[in-house]
Amino acid sequence: MAALQRRIGPARFAWVFLVPNLVIFGAFTYLPIALNLVYATTGGLAVLPGERSFVGLENFASLLDCKNYLDPSSCSKDLFWRALFNTARFVALQVGFMILFALITALVLDRKIRGRGFFRGVFFYPVLLSPVVVALVWRWILQREGVLNAWLVAMGGEPVLWLMDAGWSFFWVVFVSIWAHMGFYTLILLAGLQAIPKDVYEAAEMDAASPWRVLTRITLPLLMPTMLVVIVLALIKGVQTFDEIYVLTGGGPGSATMLIVQYIYETGFAAQPRLYGLAAAASLLLAGLLMILTLLQLRLNRKSYRG
């Protein structure tokens, strides 16, 4: 090695270490990105890029072709818009409630309660599970012959088709997703809470602040930088949701719980004919959305460090 370094010089020697990583990163990240651009601007059903005809922005135009953007059925690719609307609704509900519950949980676990370590473990545990395992466990609970219905019948009630009803299945999709990810955000918020100096609370105690005033005027404002990071992280992860829901409901009933990633997957790989161009265009639109959210997170992060 030393001999090689002497022969080719330290600057070139650096490449010896960088090349393996560059090759792997190039093959599995940059090349697919480039290919995705190629597919997004070509049409036809051929798999090999060389056999596909250039169509410019036709795939994007077709995805964005709507008479009324608020009504998916007026769009030529109505499923794309339904998936988009589902994603928006899912993300709004999932992120909103998850952060609310995570905050409440973190506030409770921040106190000196009995068995605090145990409860912290309990709330974090689902984060360690594979998303497919999470979905399978809950499908087992929610299916027609599942645990929940068995319990309902035992209590003298009627079984409910939890995953066959559009409203219920959307509820459960949000619920399961919150259950699976809440622990992670609870942990971050807990760290944020514990970073608030104890003497500020003592000063508030001397200042006769009621518990409610302490929460709203001291704790929450001081937690805000952490909160913003958590919100953006959860938004990004929420938009990317796929595996849990795909295994739990398969996007059904109908397209009631189909989110944007699942639409891309099905359009490109599962449905016949395989519309690679359309899927690639949709994934680029999604990438644009995620990019905006990531930039937002970076900015907030920098701001909170400065603060």
Add this chain to the structure above:
Amino acid sequence: MATLELDRVVKRYGSLEVIHGVDLEVPSGAFCVFVGPSGCGKSTLLRMIAGLETVSEGEIRIDGVRVNEVPAARRGLAMVFQSYALYPHMTVRQNLAFGLENLRTPKAEIARRVAEAARMLRIEELLERKPRQLSGGQRQRVAIGRAVVREPEIFLFDEPLSNLDAELRVQMRIELKALHGRLGNTMIYVTHDQVEAMTMADLIVVLSKGRIEQAGPPLELYHRPANLFVAGFLGSPKMNFLPVRPAEGGVRLEDGTLLPLPGTALGFAPLTLGIRPERLLLEGAGPGSIEGTVRLAERLGAETYLHLDTGAGALTVRTGGEAAARPGERVPVRLPGEACHLFGPDGRVIRCAPRG
């Protein structure tokens, strides 16, 4: 203004007792300083008075009323924290007003008190700034302002100057003392700095290992320390301590010199002689004269501290700024009998030097 009484106050954490039955009476309007090395329990005691720590045993009374169970905010106290503990997301004005808003004080009254405190502490032009935009001294003023607006009966200060640089510390010391003169409130002040204690206190309480070693006016403690700990803790440079044995008509130093101390019955046990650096004389004639070698001369301009090695032990002498002695030189030093304290084997004082 209010009196403060501690009656056999004990603090335990589980089975560990850190305050062992403290008795103290602070008269109304006094500036009382708790001083002691770190870990002596002075901050714990202050936090118990504040209501931030529970009292394990005994009673704390403010104006004669037991307050053990009274929540911190209702004891009529205000506290200035060592770290200032300002609310970082609020402006200075909001920091000052927060406590009054919690008490539902009328808006006009809040505005009046904030303006008055800001004027008194000269932070008027800082009112719209956030704490992170302030210097250490300005933050300190805001922290004091937050206590002042509450118009408390008793002010509590927990090492408020320890985060400031030396120059600012001297300045704030003077301002705090002036504030006490103007408001006239009872103030309890915790510090580990004996200079702060000596310069600011009406009443010094020296604490060690969870017990009061001695309480009294600064000069009383300086001149009549009750034990070795207080004698060694107050004063800079420290009091000199030499091991001595009782002898006929006085005590014998380790080098054999007889130091006459008339009229003292001393028994037989080994004793400790204490003498302050400013009471030692650099002269050879007279009783109690010995010789020493200068190990180090610390020249401060107005005065010089000579560190001597003698046959009786190490001595520090405070002398004039132009002292000629150089390291390695032999110099005579005399211990005047009337300047000597004597402490028994248990550390308690047997004989105090008369003032002079």
